[in-house]
Amino acid sequence: MSTVSIKDIARVAKVSHSTVSRALHNSPLVSWETAERIRRIAKEMGYRPSAIARSLVTRKTKTIGVVVTTIADPFIAEVVSGIEEVANDHGYSVFLANSNADPDREIKVVHSFHERRVDGILVTASRVGALYMDHLSQMKVPIVLINNQHPGEFAHSVMIDNVTASRVATEHLIQLGHRRIAYIGDQFGYQSDTERFAGYRQALERAGLTFQPELVVHGDGKPEGGMRAMERLLALAPPPTAVFCYNDMTALGALRVARMRGVRVPEDISLVGFDDLFIASYTEPPLTTIRQPKRQMGRQAMVLLLQLLKGEDSQQTIWVQGELIIRASTAPPRKEEAYVRPRS
Amino acid sequence: MSTVSIKDIARVAKVSHSTVSRALHNSPLVSWETAERIRRIAKEMGYRPSAIARSLVTRKTKTIGVVVTTIADPFIAEVVSGIEEVANDHGYSVFLANSNADPDREIKVVHSFHERRVDGILVTASRVGALYMDHLSQMKVPIVLINNQHPGEFAHSVMIDNVTASRVATEHLIQLGHRRIAYIGDQFGYQSDTERFAGYRQALERAGLTFQPELVVHGDGKPEGGMRAMERLLALAPPPTAVFCYNDMTALGALRVARMRGVRVPEDISLVGFDDLFIASYTEPPLTTIRQPKRQMGRQAMVLLLQLLKGEDSQQTIWVQGELIIRASTAPPRKEEAYVRPRS
DNA sequence: CCGATTGTTGAAAACGTGTGCAACCATGAG
DNA sequence: CTCATGGTTGCACACGTTTTCAACAATCGG
Structure with a gap:
């Protein structure tokens, strides 16, 4: 009794509930006067249609599910914010679920x-685990992946062009005069790590610099991993004059270690990140990095999904480009070091 | 036909759909053998019950709505992560909606x-706008507010004890020997700003320090506001030897201005924040701040909501305590300054 | 052997909405 | 005046569940 239904309105307006339904949908099948009267009554009674009942008959819920590893990741939060924006603008509500990268939880979510x-x-x-993917695809519903690690065939996706962006980042360092450039990656096996590493190598190659395996170390995508990796790099003799990090979180760890060891950034060593998290402009020094258009990617993913929902089939993958943001963590190498290599 | 219903299973198992429903609920009203057979068939057919249809009859959706200003705010994201965790553990799904502090959007969300x-x-x-609150309360559904600015009577809430935490933060500065301590607040009118300011004054009072109005300036809760506020403080003669900031974002701006002006932290000026965002431990120097148990607050809010949903009436407000995290942005004032005031 | 009890099953209504179809009424044309 | 037409409206069913109630069969006690 607390919530008012279409039938309650019908009773008051002395019409059938069908007429009420039509009136509230501005159907031309109902006369203007009665329609207006019904709408007025509905408003007075504080009527709110039940999306539940409607979904049952229309077989559309106007909801989408968003699964993330954790919403506490600032990168992901930005993306989700973009998703939610256009979803809401189109009358869709979003279910949010964290998987915590836990397989059990993933299937629960699905x-x-x-x-x-x-x-x-x-x-x-x-x-995204393979098994997880199976479950996902079984529900016969459009799926859009964002920066997915295992490029699948069955789903659409929005992805950043990791290779190009990383090449640009590395070329920026080369252009500054660096020759001994290190790369701190993510854990092995991640698609985006592989791609960013490829961009790094591409830049080296194009500049005619020989690739040096000892300058490649792996972190875990988080500051802790960045710290461990940076320790190893600084122990090298000679250490690199510049470091390209898999992402800003890694760079954060690297930066901290540099400070702890008394290595100045960018005077002694240059540092480049990836993502352009909010935090990147507030480090000391502010971090040169590749900006991923995070909100924009979320928006585009949702727009793509909307197209799929409308039945229009769209392009399989939307590629977006990163943008090099030059701040204060990169500078030319110190003179003596810059010329050490060419001479040898 | 793509999705299999309870009736499809009934047809295959040659029983009524009622029996199927009971079998899937492990009801004692159905014999073990047929129940087991039905469950096997259901599994084979890949049956997934429709939460929609179930909700329609049970009048419970097992969903909760979470409204935030923006999920891109790292503080909020942490809280939401805590909410989602316990919600999911209890079979509830969460609808996420951003209000962007826009009244129109707020009522759309409601x-x-x-x-x-x-x-x-x-x-x-x-x-939360007053009008917004009206709409919210009209839907006759349990509501829990987290750190709400306008303490309402109709809703339950989880709140941090701002006054105590701010007093502790300020006392930390006093204990280090500071006498000329500034406060950078949020915009006027916010409940939590008022409370944190009260804690600041309380500490001053207890220490027998006279309150100096020119040491209180207002930002906007974001780095930009913190920068403007810090500029004003540094223009004072003499400037304060320590600054207590409304939150970490504000402190971030203050820190940046100090650096730009060549004022060293903590040698020349001490800085304390509030929130303990992830970023706080990666600034240079790492920020002394008040930790809010963000995830924990989200969890507790959801637990409180679960109690309300069960019909148990719980306490109106749950208070949580902040924790002073001492890092490297605070230190005793320089000697000459520390003794300037006592002498005068 | 019969009535009562227990265990198992099906029929049917309900939740709130959308919609095809039939029915009704008024109006205009012939 | 009759018939066709077009504009409004109601009836009834459907969506996929849960749940009450009645019905039925088997078993048990007397």
Whole structure:
């Protein structure tokens, strides 16, 4: 009794509930006067249609499921914010679920979305298990992946052009005069790490610099991993004059270690990150990095999903470009070091 | 036909759909053998119950609505992560909606949640409009607010004890020997700004220090506001030897200005923040701040909501305590300055 | 052997909405 | 005046569940 239904309105207006339904949908099948009267009554009674009941008959819920590793990741939060913006503008509500990169939780989430009959799914997880993918694809619902690590065939995706962006970042260092440039990657096996590493090598190659395996170390995508990796790099003799990091979090760790060891940035060593998290402009020194258009990527992913929901088939993958943001963590190498290599 | 229903299973198992429903609920009303057979068939057919249909009859959706100003705010993201964790553990799915502090969007969100028949609502918005509150309370659904600015009577809430935490933060500075301590607040009118300011004054009073109005300036809760405020403080003669900031974002701006002006932290001026965002431990120097147990607050809010949903009436407000995290942005004042005031 | 009890099953209504179809009424044309 | 037409409206079913109630069969006690 607390919530008013279409039938309650019908009773008051002395019409059938069908007429009420039509009136509230501005159907031309109902006369203007009665329609107006019904709408007025509905408003007075504080009527709110039940999306539940409507979904049951229309077989569309106007909801989408968003699964992320964790919303506490600032990169992901920005993307989700973009998703939510256009979803909401189009009358869709978003279910948010964290997977915590835990396989058990992942399948729980998929089942949940399935039972809730979401119209579509967006995935912003750093790693999507194969088994997980199977479950996802089984629910016969459009899926859009964002920066997915395992490029699948069955789903659409929005991806950043890692190779080009990384090449540009590395070329920036080369152009400053650096010759001994290190790369701190993510854990092995990640698609985006592989691609960013490829961009790094491409830049080296184009500049005619020989690739030196000892300058490549791996972190874990987080500051802790960046710290361990940087320790190893600084122990080298001679150490690199510049470091390209897999992402800003890694760079944060590297930066901290440099400071602890009394290595000045950028005077003694240059540092480049990737992502352009909010934090990147507030480090000391502010971090040169590759900007990923995070919100924009979220928006585009949702727009793509909307197209799929409308039945229009769209391009399989949307590529977006990163942008080099030059701040204060990069500078030319010290004179003596810059010329050491060419001479040898 | 793509999705299999309870009736499809009934047809295959040659029983009524009622029996299927009971079998899947492990009801004692159905014999073990047939129940087991039905469950096997259901599994084979890949059956997933429709939460939609179930909700329609049970009048419970097992969903909650979470409204935030923006999920891109790292503080909020942490809280939401805590909410989602316990919600999911209890079979609840969460609808996420950003209000962007825009009144129009706020009421759109409320209507959306209402039509979706969410079982409860959580609000983590820095400011909730009065009109907005009206709409919220009209839907006769349990509501829990987190750090709400306008303490309302109709809703439950989880709040941090701003006054005590701020007093502790300020006392830390006093204990280090500071006498000329500034406060950079948020915009006027915010409840939490008022409370944190009160804690600051309380500490001053207890230490027998006279309150100096020119040492209180206002930012906007973001780095930009912190920068403007810090500029004003550094223009004072003499400038303060320590600054207590409304939050870490504000402190970030203050820190940047100090650096730009060649004022060393903490040698020339000490800085304290509030929130303990992830970033706080990666600034240079790492920031002394008050830690808010963000995830924990989200969890507790959800637990509180669960209690309300069960019909147990719980305490109106849960208070949580902040924790002083001492890092490297605070130190005793320089000798000459420390003794300037006592002498005068 | 019969009535009562227990265990198992199906029929049907309900939740709130959308919609095809039939029915009704008024109007205009012939 | 009759018939066709077009504009409004109501009836009834459907969506996929849960749940009450009645019905049925088997078993048990007397």
